[in-house]
Amino acid sequence: MITVENLSKTFQGDSGPVVALRDVTLDVPTGTITGVVGPTGSGKSTLARLLALQERPDSGVIRVDGYNTSGLDPRRLRAARRRIGVVRHGDLLAQRTAAGNIALPLEQAGVDGPQRREKVGRLLDLIGMTDKAAHYPEALSPGQLARVEVARALVGEPGLLLADDPTAGLDTDGAAGVLTVLDRARAELGATVLLATPDAGVVRRVADDVALLTDGQVTESGHLLSLIQDPTSAVAQALLPEVDAPKALRARHERLAEVVLVGFAAVGALLPEATSRFGTAISVVGGGMTRIGETPVARFLLGLSGAQADSALGWIAERGGKVAAHDAAPRQLVACA
Template identity: 55%
Template sequence: MITLENLTKSFQQNKGSVRALDGVSLEIQQAAVCGVVGPAGAGKTTLLRCLGLLDRSDGGSIRMEGAELSGLDGRDLRAARRRIGVVPQGDSLLRQRTVAGNVALPLESADLSASQRRARVAELLDLVGLTDKAPVYPDQLSEGQRRRAAVAQALATRPSVLLADEPTAELDPATTDAVLTVLDRARSELGVTILVATEDTAVVRRLADDVVVLDRGNVVEQGKVLDLVSEPGSRIGSALFPAADQGRSATQPGRGHDVVAEVVLTGFAAVGALLPEASSRFDVELSILGGGMTRLGDTPVAKFSIGLSGERSESALKWMIDHDAQVHRAPARVDGVVAA
């Protein structure tokens, strides 16, 4: 587990001191993927650099697997850094080295034989799908391939934590998916705990178990992704669903319905069958007034504004709650229905 308590960090600029992190506290479970989300300047990169022991925080505590990392120096600091892999923003590969040479770079100061280094490099290139690119130089790779090679390099010393700073920035959807697949494999096959800093909620939707939303160095929201999508008013919960299709005809919630509510459904069975079964079981007319569907990791999730009409509308709503639907009454107007 990684635990941050009241982490602070300031920088001096021409206009004075700027607080990049302002009392950040969070916990990340082992082998989880945590998305660190926020606009440019929110403090995402600073948080990852402090956690990666590349920058020293001004105050607060960083603990990893029970060990305090704040304030380490010398040999202890170098040893702690080897437990943390870092994929920095942009292109970090050395142009004069081949892909294999770049991946091997962190191993050259380790007590490994040449054959052991070659075996580790081969293992990592297979993980990221670049085995055939081992003798190739970075300028001969696509941008997505360079990002995957950087992930392999960051994993070379078998770290328990991987920090990835905007690993999919400016990539097309197919290339983004390839990079996220590599990160997912690192978690599932190597048991690595991953923090991904990103402005792209699609990364959270595809990969993250947990999410932390930063704004001007402050944590404004955090929690399990599947929990936050069910919370009314959640910033990240709303952002993870596609916008309503404004091209469709708008419906005014509450007009002609006995009960109006917002319903969040999670899982294949619930998304596919819960609403029709409630309508049939209680002999009520159920109208979808707006909302959308998405997928969080491998889990389908739907958020709908619904209207119920009929004598047993309240019973139908209670039955949905009893069958694990998250239900909130009197939602704001949502126009159109979309699927993604």
Template identity: 60%
Template sequence: MITVENLTKSFPGRGGEVRALDGVSLEVPAGTILGVVGTSGAGKSTLARCIALLEQPDSGSIRVDGTDLVSLSGAALRAARRQIGVVPQTDSLLRQRTAAGNIALPLEAAKIPGPQRKQRVAELLELVGLSDKAANYPDQLSGGQRQRVAIARALAGSPSVLLADEPTSALDPETTGSVLTVLDRVRSELGVTVLIVTHDMAVVRRICDDIAVLEHGRVVENGKVLDLVAAPGSLTASALLPELDQVSQAHNANYDRVADIVLVGFAAIGALLPEAASRHNVELSLLGGGMTRLNDTPVARFRIALNGERADAALKWIGERGAVVRHKPTLVAGTAA
């Protein structure tokens, strides 16, 4: 469990002090993948660097499994740092070392004996799918392969937390997929808590359990992705779910009821909407929206229109079966919009 409370961090700027983090608080349950998202300058990378103890916050606390890292110093601080693996945004592999040699670096620094070191490197190369590239140098690897070596190196000391800063930046979709698959394996097979700093919402869709949205150094939204996509006015829903076609209010006059609905899980792929229409003898039309997948869970967002005396009953029935239903205004036919 990672708990951040009232974290602040400022840097000197041309016009005075710039506050990169302004009272940031969030919790990351153990064994989950958290996506930290936001526009450039929102404070994402600064937050990651503070959690990794690469930057000292001005105030606040960072607790990992109950230990406040900010209060540590000396040997205790060095030991705590070893529990946090970091995958930097830039390519940081040593060109004169092979893939295996780069992964071995932290183990050499920790004075791990040769046979144990060799075994650990082999395990990590297998985890990231690069056993056949052990003797290759970085310039002989693709960008995605180098990123996977960097992940393996960050895991060499068996950390409980892994921080990845823009791990898919500048990678093509296929290569991005291979890197995200590795990060998902890190969580599922090793039980490591993963924090991913990213501007790419496709990363959140693919593997994140939780999300923290930053704006101007503040957390403006935080929680389970599947909970937030169903919340009214959610920034996460706006960013992750299919867009709804803009249907004019005048057009709504053609229907008795219009509503936006969000369906999560089985309801998104089942026959819920046709069954509602059949049960309540209403005509149901889709005006916009579509389906997506969030970490293997199907999620749909539609704008639907209903005609019939039991339109309200049909919408109520849909809501009682797990859908989030938000009614849209309709006009009496002939009324100006």
């Protein structure tokens, strides 16, 4: 477990002090991918550097497995840094192959040839590039280069992997490949991953936990699937489909309700069963479906007609759906369950 407690960091800018982080508190659970999402300038890169122990905070504490890293002597600090892998962009050596770039940290550490080859081979398999081992950077696509950068960060078997905007500048396929590698690093190597990104879609794809960073402050954090079930959550607003619908379409229904459904069973079965059980006509007026990792999640604006519409909504809520009711001529959102 990595714990950040009341972390603050200020830099001296051209026109005076610039506050990068303000009193940030955050847990990064062991064996998870934690996504830190926020716009440019929100403090994501500063937080990543502090967690990599490359810089010291002005105040606050970073604890790794309960140990306060600010109290480490130089020797123990170097040892702690070796347990942290940092994905570095754009500094693969042009004169080295993909395998050679991955092997470089092992060579510098004096690891013998057979052990180096074994480790590099495992990582090439992890990133799906065994057939590209002998290719030089100029022959690789941007997505492949990014995967090699992740592999090189993993070669020391770090407990914590830091990836600061690892999908920047990549096309859809390239970004998907990098995120798959990060997910495999967590699942197969047991690495704890902290992923900083401005792209909420990246978090939706691979994160277990999430923190929203705005102007150097954490405005919301927690387990992703828990947060998205709260329609008022900033995470839900950022990651789930919008539920807007024309007024004319809304007016066709006696009742309107916003519903969040999580999981295959809920998304596939609750609405049809509620329709049958309560004799209520239920239509999807707005919203849509997405996936959080491999879990389907629906956020619908429902239109309901029938004497038992409220009972149908209550029944959906009792079975795990998150329901918020609207009037057909919309007024303020009121929590139903």
